[in-house]
Amino acid sequence: MNRTRPGLGVAERRSALPVLTDGRVDHAAGAQRFTADEARTDWHDESLWMVRQKRDAAASKVPEWEELRRLASGIKEHTLSHLDEYLTQFEAAARRNGATVHWARDAAEHNAIVLDILRASHATRMVKSKSMLTEECGLNPFLAARGVEVVDTDLGERIVQLRGEAPSHIVMPAIHLKREDVGATFHEHLGTPAGESDPTRLTIAARHHLRERFLSAQATITGVNLAVAETGGFVVVTNEGNADLGMSLAPVHIASCGIEKLIPRAEHLGVFLRLLARSATGQPMSVYSSHVRAPRRGQALHIVLVDNGRSTQLGRADFWRSLKCIRCAACLNTCPVYRRSGGHSYGSTVAGPIGSVLTPGIDLRRYAALPFASTLCGSCTAVCPVQVDLDAQLLKWRAQVVQAGHASSPKRLAATVAGVALQSPRLYEALGVVYRMVMRLVPARLLRNSWGKGRQLPAPAAGSFRQWYRRNREGAA
Amino acid sequence: MSARDTILAAVRGARPAAVELPNVTDAVRSWPLPAGDIALRFLSAAQAAGARTLECSRAALAATVASAVPNEWLTVSLVPDVHGSVVPPDQPHAYASVDAFICEGTLGVAENGAIWLPASRLGCRAGAFLAQHMIIVLDRQAIAERLHEAYAQIDWASEEFGIFVAGPSKTADIEQAMVIGAHGPAALTIVLTTAVVT
Numbered sequence: 001m002n003r004t005r006p007g008l009g010v011a012e013r014r015s016a017l018p019v020l021t022d023g024r025v026d027h028a029a030g031a032q033r034f035t036a037d038e039a040r041t042d043w044h045d046e047s048l049w050m051v052r053q054k055r056d057a058a059a060s061k062v063p064e065w066e067e068l069r070r071l072a073s074g075i076k077e078h079t080l081s082h083l084d085e086y087l088t089q090f091e092a093a094a095r096r097n098g099a100t101v102h103w104a105r106d107a108a109e110h111n112a113i114v115l116d117i118l119r120a121s122h123a124t125r126m127v128k129s130k131s132m133l134t135e136e137c138g139l140n141p142f143l144a145a146r147g148v149e150v151v152d153t154d155l156g157e158r159i160v161q162l163r164g165e166a167p168s169h170i171v172m173p174a175i176h177l178k179r180e181d182v183g184a185t186f187h188e189h190l191g192t193p194a195g196e197s198d199p200t201r202l203t204i205a206a207r208h209h210l211r212e213r214f215l216s217a218q219a220t221i222t223g224v225n226l227a228v229a230e231t232g233g234f235v236v237v238t239n240e241g242n243a244d245l246g247m248s249l250a251p252v253h254i255a256s257c258g259i260e261k262l263i264p265r266a267e268h269l270g271v272f273l274r275l276l277a278r279s280a281t282g283q284p285m286s287v288y289s290s291h292v293r294a295p296r297r298g299q300a301l302h303i304v305l306v307d308n309g310r311s312t313q314l315g316r317a318d319f320w321r322s323l324k325c326i327r328c329a330a331c332l333n334t335c336p337v338y339r340r341s342g343g344h345s346y347g348s349t350v351a352g353p354i355g356s357v358l359t360p361g362i363d364l365r366r367y368a369a370l371p372f373a374s375t376l377c378g379s380c381t382a383v384c385p386v387q388v389d390l391d392a393q394l395l396k397w398r399a400q401v402v403q404a405g406h407a408s409s410p411k412r413l414a415a416t417v418a419g420v421a422l423q424s425p426r427l428y429e430a431l432g433v434v435y436r437m438v439m440r441l442v443p444a445r446l447l448r449n450s451w452g453k454g455r456q457l458p459a460p461a462a463g464s465f466r467q468w469y470r471r472n473r474e475g476a477a
Numbered sequence: 478m479s480a481r482d483t484i485l486a487a488v489r490g491a492r493p494a495a496v497e498l499p500n501v502t503d504a505v506r507s508w509p510l511p512a513g514d515i516a517l518r519f520l521s522a523a524q525a526a527g528a529r530t531l532e533c534s535r536a537a538l539a540a541t542v543a544s545a546v547p548n549e550w551l552t553v554s555l556v557p558d559v560h561g562s563v564v565p566p567d568q569p570h571a572y573a574s575v576d577a578f579i580c581e582g583t584l585g586v587a588e589n590g591a592i593w594l595p596a597s598r599l600g601c602r603a604g605a606f607l608a609q610h611m612i613i614v615l616d617r618q619a620i621a622e623r624l625h626e627a628y629a630q631i632d633w634a635s636e637e638f639g640i641f642v643a644g645p646s647k648t649a650d651i652e653q654a655m656v657i658g659a660h661g662p663a664a665l666t667i668v669l670t671t672a673v674v675t
Binding site for chain 2 (some may be wrong): 101267288
């Protein structure tokens with residue numbers, strides 16, 4: 001189902017692909033493509049800011065919000081620091097419950113396991129609810145190439161699947177699209193009237209279209225929001241009810257679960273579910289929070305525990321805390337860079353600040369630009385419900401990118417010059433004089449087309465702070 | 478080495494220094510509960526989530542549900558004192574033609590309007606998601622203030638599945654415009670009952 005359709009323009013499809021330069025994601029180029037449509041950029045920015053404001057309103061209604069964040073962070077850090085024990089505890093409990101537990105070292109193993117399960121049960125039609133892990137593993141194209149029809153059932157994911165795009169946001173996959181875009185896509189694929197762009201009518205059309213798929217599915221695959229070591233059960237959260245339709249109808253249920261999704265006990269669920277929806281959309285609770293402990297009668301339940309780089313990230317002293325993430329996307333919604341560059345510019349399954357912290361660990365060279373796709377304002381860290389120190393980790397990745405020689409040459413040059421100049425007060429002062437002179441002499445037009453592109457260029461100051469201080473304070477005192 | 482053993486060995490080798498598990502129970506106990514009528518808080522949270530709410534005595538339940546359901550509807554009820562128009566199907570797919578699914582929740586949550594439905598109250602589960610409308614009966618006494626208090630009452634060993642439902646199925650995936658009725662029931666009615674006869 002992932003094939004691209006002839007009706008979609010080449011330019012349109014290309015706008016959803018990452019810009020690659022020499023095999024590396026060029027975030028700045030992707031962002032430039034996105035911001036070429038200024039009105040759409042403003043609209044995207046405002047849509048996400050509205051979600052951020054809803055989050056603020058929801059959080060402010062919970063007096064113990066900050067304590068909840070601290071608890072959630074503590075529970076996750078505890079679990080991660082005993083992860084092997086909790087994984088084996090979860091596995092044993094899940095087996096007792098009647099589930100089959102599989103382990104996958106990487107994406108290829110995950111996909112092979114899913115295919116084996118489907119082949120063993122003669123399933124060629126599968127419905128899928130939102131799972132960033134299966135996106136990360138490239139499951140859809142893998143299965144499509146082997147004759148399995150995979151239908152994404154989250155409305156946003158279905159929209160981008162029909163368009164041959166990747167989700168641009170982990171919670172709102174089609175946030176980059178306008179209603180007219182969705183209308184055109186549905187007209188082409190679902191036969192809605194041309195020009196129909198009413199969200200209600202488009203949603204009803206998708207409801208009918210997907211009901212048929214739910215009713216005829218031979219298997220379903222879901223993600224996992226939280227897995228409980230004590231009970232061997234797991235929680236799947238949706239607003240649409242698509243995960244539940246899949247799970248309650250299909251004879252085979254596969255749950256793909258990253259190993260970092262574990263928490264110790266069922267009593268901890270309250271902490272995370274109180275934070276999750278409020279942080280994600282500003283709702284006090286998502287509509288459906290399903291707790292699966294055992295397969296229903298006549299159903300096979302498979303849980304695939306996936307590493308795919310997570311154990312490596314766990315061993316990185318500076319970055320293991322990123323594994324606390326519960327994928328609420330609050331950091332995306334608040335990020336001034338994400339809001340104005342769009343999810344596709346990141347070229348990774350998870351965009352925004354958390355994506356920029358997770359993906360360099362997978363391929364430092366390919367994602368070297370992402371830690372720089374930030375102003376380091378720290379807004380992400382301030383809203384994170386599990387207190388991931390995102391801005392600090394972004395800064396640390398920058399150092400690693402530069403040390404590994406993956407920084408672009410202007411960045412490398414700037415860092416080298418700054419490294420020398422900042423060690424010598426006299427050199428620093430001398431360079432300041434040169435800088436102010438250059439800024440006065442070089443035509444503004446020249447600067448605007450290079451370094452000054454997209455930046456406000458302030459008039460150079462008359463002198464340095466030190467000169468000012470000597471004149472106004474030292475002498476005066 | 479098997480994938481399982483490789484992963485566990487890698488995790489063991491990568492473990493950060495041990496972090497102590499915070500005491501959630503004590504923390505939760507120290508947070509003051511809001512004052513006032515818990516049922517009112519529950520009802521307003523449920524309405525905010527898009528549910529329609531009705532209140533009646535348990536004795537008047539059948540009549541109250543009947544008033545909310547047009548005669549021509551195909552209804553399935555798993556609530557003993559409410560009759561549906563058809564016998565509950567034992568095949569999940571059969572629920573596709575059902576207009577209204579009527580069941581009973583065991584717990585309500587005042588802070589978010591959610592209701593806990595364990596598998597034992599859901600028959601073959603699919604009714605709660607395939608039927609066009611959902612009607613949930615809940616006893617006024619069975620409302621917990623927050624999720625923590627609700628979870629403390631759930632017996633995990635006896636249920637293979639359970640779900641918190643907060644409002645009807647909805648989506649905002651097209652331009653952030655809220656649409657009620659995504660894949661699951663397009664309407665949710667909550668009937669809050671009082672045990673005492675009024």
